[in-house]
Amino acid sequence: xxxxxxxxxxxxxxxxxxxxxxxxxxxxxxxxxxxxxxxxxxxxxxxxxxxxxxxxxxxxxxxxxxxxxxxxxxxxxxxxxxxxxxxxxxxxxxxxxxxxxxxxxxxxxxxxxxxxxxxxxxxxxxxxxxxxxxxxxxxxxxxxxxxxxxxxxxxxxxxxxxxxxxxxxxxxxxxxxxxxxxxx
Numbered sequence: 413x414x415x416x417x418x419x420x421x422x423x424x425x426x427x428x429x430x431x432x433x434x435x436x437x438x439x440x441x442x443x444x445x446x447x448x449x450x451x452x453x454x455x456x457x458x459x460x461x462x463x464x465x466x467x468x469x470x471x472x473x474x475x476x477x478x479x480x481x482x483x484x485x486x487x488x489x490x491x492x493x494x495x496x497x498x499x500x501x502x503x504x505x506x507x508x509x510x511x512x513x514x515x516x517x518x519x520x521x522x523x524x525x526x527x528x529x530x531x532x533x534x535x536x537x538x539x540x541x542x543x544x545x546x547x548x549x550x551x552x553x554x555x556x557x558x559x560x561x562x563x564x565x566x567x568x569x570x571x572x573x574x575x576x577x578x579x580x581x582x583x584x585x586x587x588x589x590x591x592x593x594x595x596x
Contacts, residue, residue: 416476416510417577428560429539431595437531438513439506440521443484446503448547452481452576455505462526463507467519476508478575478590536592537561537568544584550574554591561593568593 423431440462444454456479463473484502509518509528518528539557543549554572561568577588 415577416474417478418476418508419511423535426560426564429537429557431535432538433533433535434531435533438509438515438518439480439529439531440509440518441504441506441527441529442525443502443504445501448481448483448503448550449545451503452479452505452545455481455503458523458525459505459507462521462523466522468522469519471519473513473519474510476510477577478508480506480508480576480592481574482506483571535595536573537566537595539591541589541591542585542587543589545574545576545587545589550589550591553589557591557593566595568595570594 418434418437420432420434423433425431440459442455442458444451444458446454459479463475465472467473482504484504515528515530521528537557539553539560541549541553557572558568573592573594575590575592577590578586
């Protein structure tokens with residue numbers, strides 16, 4: 413099944429990672445509290461509800477890849493005015509929106525937990541791997557990427573992002589996963 417993915421250019425690559433440049437990307441995101449392994453499932457239900465038509469236009473939005481997950485120590489209020497407060501451990505989970513939409517044309521969410529946002533252009537170091545979505549596997553691959561970048565004198569910015577490209581029904585050993593670290 414062909415699923416739209418964000419376009420990018422590869423600036424350089426090694427056997428361990430690629431340096432990619434992404435243009436601005438529109439996402440629907442939600443913030444959930446929980447552990448690494450359960451956060452994706454909790455957020456998936458909220459975001460899937462939005463793209464399956466629970467929006468003010470009652471429009472179905474095509475599923476795209478990847479679904480990304482990032483650790484966040486800040487909880488962002490989903491009401492106006494937007495305020496921030498430190499509170500525990502949260503995960504920001506994002507669905508990439510189809511390229512046909514802009515902030516002006518994307519259907520407005522009904523659920524206040526769904527926030528639409530445009531991520532600015534960015535450069536990221538990306539390590540791709542197959543296998544499970546477990547936190548242990550993610551931490552192992554993140555350490556591998558950080559060490560590969562350190563050997564090259566490259567520092568990532570902020571929290572790493574875990575990008576999943578397949579449905580949970582895909583056999584675990586055929587899944588495509590990536591870890592992204594933003595670069596200056």
